[in-house]
């Protein structure tokens with residue numbers, strides 16, 4: 469890394485704000501978002517998945 473602080477691509481927290489930050493090819497994910505993603509992945513396929521509880525309010529896609 470060229471002196472740039474890593475950030476979770478999902479919640480935007482810096483690497484010093486989370487316990488762990490997993491680096492991917494083009495994105496990073498923190499342990500908190502991994503836990504949330506894990507919950508979503510394990511959700512029943514019969515679940516519509518659009519319930520407000522499925523996503524935290526802070527989870528948003530940054531505008532590009």
Ligand SMILES: [Zn+2]
Pocket residue numbers: 476477478479480481497498499500501502
């Ligand atoms: Zn995160």
